[in-house]
Amino acid sequence: MRGLKPVLEGRTIQSVSLRRDGLRFPFPADFAGRLSGQRIGNLTRRAKYILASLGSGDCLLVHLGMTGRFTVLPAQSEARNLGEFYFETGTEQGEGAHDHVVLTLDDGARVVYTDPRRFGIMDLFPEAEAGTHKLLSGIGIEPLGNELNADYLAEKFRGKAAPLKAALLDQKLIAGLGNIYVSEVLHRSGLSPKRKSGSLVHRKTHDPRLELLVRNIRDVLNEAIVAGGSTLQDFAHTDGAEGSFQQRFRVYDREGQPCAQCGAPILRLVQSGRSTFYCRHCQK
DNA sequence: AAAAGCCCCTGGACGC
DNA sequence: TGCGTCCAGGGGCTTT
Missing domain, CATH: 3.20.190.10 (MutM-like, N-terminal)
Structure with missing residues (x-):
């Protein structure tokens, strides 16, 4: 782009x-x-x-x-x-x-x-x-804009049974968060990908970890942009250059490797047809 | 309405 | 070297 x-x-x-x-x-x-x-x-x-x-x-x-x-x-x-x-x-x-x-x-x-x-x-x-337009209408907010905040997430997560992994990947809620970045964001936030998204929202208030989640969404995306994206096999820029964010993955594609925080092996599971990587010990 | 599964397609990695 | 299996960053569409 x-x-x-x-x-x-x-x-x-x-x-x-x-x-x-x-x-x-x-x-x-x-x-x-x-x-x-x-x-x-x-x-x-x-x-x-x-x-x-x-x-x-x-x-x-x-x-x-x-x-x-x-x-x-x-x-x-x-x-x-x-x-x-x-x-x-x-x-x-x-x-x-x-x-x-x-x-x-x-x-x-x-x-x-x-x-x-x-x-x-x-x-x-x-x-x-x-x-x-069929493909554009219904798309959620931009993750790097001001619209993304804990209140927005609380509103969207309230009563929602879908696990956090699926909710964050849902382009109708947040537009542009991809599979890699969701795993990274959840690990940084100490949140299990399996946790019900509604569990972070209470009757009158919401879990403070929603603030953390928002910050980590922004951080991960900004860091990835600065690094030129994540080149796994064939991603490239218009001049053929590759991104380097993959070197900073903490969990993605690291199944069996030790968690950088606690040393426990990174686990992989499949949610809505896509791989999720996480640390059972650090993410609750 | 929400969630899960299926599918589009090619290529690379890996096991035998 | 060849062949079969599994897996992949996305997401629309269909089914439950």
């Missing part, structure tokens, strides 16, 4: 090459035609969606899914810096088996969308309908 913004904003899409009919869902009707020739305005983000407003009044929506990534190939004059890549792979970027969409901009740069598992999403809709 940060790498994409300066590349795309203010540019005009010269041409669009689609290598298949869609990703997770089929591309919208006349997708290439409605993108071509459009000037790109503001690039914004909502939850895990990238949104680009176009001169036509349409809005381009992109979700990277699990393995989606954008790579920017600068205009020809700078392209020689990437020569080493061509040599190593023997495949020109944009021509790979999983390069599904290539945008060519008016300055000659090419923006390649690559996504092996094709869990990503691209859609195009009138910007005025953003509020009612």
Whole structure:
């Protein structure tokens, strides 16, 4: 997103090459035609969606899914810096088996969308309908904004039977908290992923650990952003650089390793179909 | 209405 | 080296 913004904003899409009919869902009707020739305005983000407003009044929506990534190939004059890549792979970027969409901009740069598992999403809709878009309406608050506070969580958790892990992962409550970060947040907060979320809310007041939870959500996300995200296998920035937050994981993907706080082995369990990592001793 | 399961898809790691 | 199994960061959709 940060790498994409300066590349795309203010540019005009010269041409669009689609290598298949869609990703997770089929591309919208006349997708290439409605993108071509459009000037790109503001690039914004909502939850895990990238949104680009176009001169036509349409809005381009992109979700990277699990393995989606954008790579920017600068205009020809700078392209020689990437020569080493061509040599190593023997495949020109944009021509790979999983390069599904290539945008060519008016300055000659090419923006390649690559996504092996094709869990990503691209859609195009009138910007005025953003509020009612099926994928955008119902999305919860941003975790780094002022709306997230203990009172908000208390209101959402009250009477809720779902375990904390599921509640924090629920994008309808908080938008943009992923599986890795939920495990990390809960460990830092000393809260068991299995605990019923409603158990932190009492009749008139709420458990002070909700304040801690809020602080840790912010901390973990901010630290991950500073570290450039978590690169496990194929996450990367538009220039191919990898994130490094994975080096700071305290529990995620550390099953059997000693908890940094107490030395007990980190445990793994599956909740709503996804792995959770935690310390039975430190998290209650 | 909320919660759990299924599924989309490819590739990497691991055991034999 | 090859083959089968399991697992993966997301989340919509269907079922209970």
